[in-house]
Amino acid sequence: MSVKLKIGILGCGYVGKAVAQSLKPHHEVTAFTRRVNRLEELATYANKVMVIEKTLDSLLENQQILIITIAPSQGDSYEECYLKTAQAIASCIAKCPNLRQIIYTSSTSVYGEYCGAWVDENTIPNPQNEKEQVLLQAEKVLLSLTSKTPSVCILRLGEIFGPGRELTRRFAGNGRKIFPGTGENFTNLTHLADIINVITFAINNALQGIYNLCLDIHPTRKLLYKQLCRRNHFPDPFWDTQAQTIHAGNKKVLCGKLRLAGYSLPFQGLA
Secondary structure (H helix, E strand, C coil), rough: CCCCCCEECCCCCCCHHHHHHHHHCCCCEEEEEEEHHHHHCCCCCCCCCEEECCCCHHCCCCCEEECCCCCCCCCHHHHHHHHHHHHHHHHHHHHHCCEEEHHHEEEHHHHCCCCCCCCCCCCCCCCCCHHHHHHHHHHHHHHHHHHHHCEEEEEEEEEEHHHCEEEHHCCCCCCEEECCCCCEEEECCEEEHHHHHHHHHHHHCCCCCCEECCCCCCCCHHHHHHHHHHHHHCCCCCCEEECCCCCCCEEEEECCHHHCCCCCCCCCCCC
């Protein structure tokens, strides 16, 4: 990375902090936050921390790359978090002449229900609930900006795991764990390290458009949890088939478009 870029990160949670920390040695990274009490914490991850007060105009006007890794805070609705943020960015783009690329982390959940079939970036999204619809609307708002200068790269992520969010944590503690649903849906998982690597690749190669990002393997949740429990000497989990799973939408997500773009690093494993 020979060219030092001015990169803003909006959404400094689990993913945003890790991305900032990775980019900090090579670029001028600014973390944006709405909470003054996070200034000291975020200063360890970014070169600079700025508080969002009312609008984003003055904060974004000098940025060359904007990475959006937002997630709802307690009490925030999906519409407030995702859609209104996308609309706020759209409203100030004209005042950000230096902004050349927006990278937005979305979700593979926008594909909705495909009865276990393979889906890729050409698959028509089939959102099943209001949250998935909001995520898709936010994508569309950002993608509509491509005619107004910045290129927009949407990364559709699966279920995120990594250091501090290990899958095995779901089984920690005493006794046999109970999970809702049948466990028969396929999993689409995304490791934090892959997110960092792909965002770096997206910056270096000026990616634009929609790209899926998840592991190449898609065991059912039941098989995955059983394997993890046995490997780590936990009791096999119990599935409450009368309860509604939070992991709706059964599909297997392909990431071939990312490979065609030249991304060659192997994805992380499940261990």
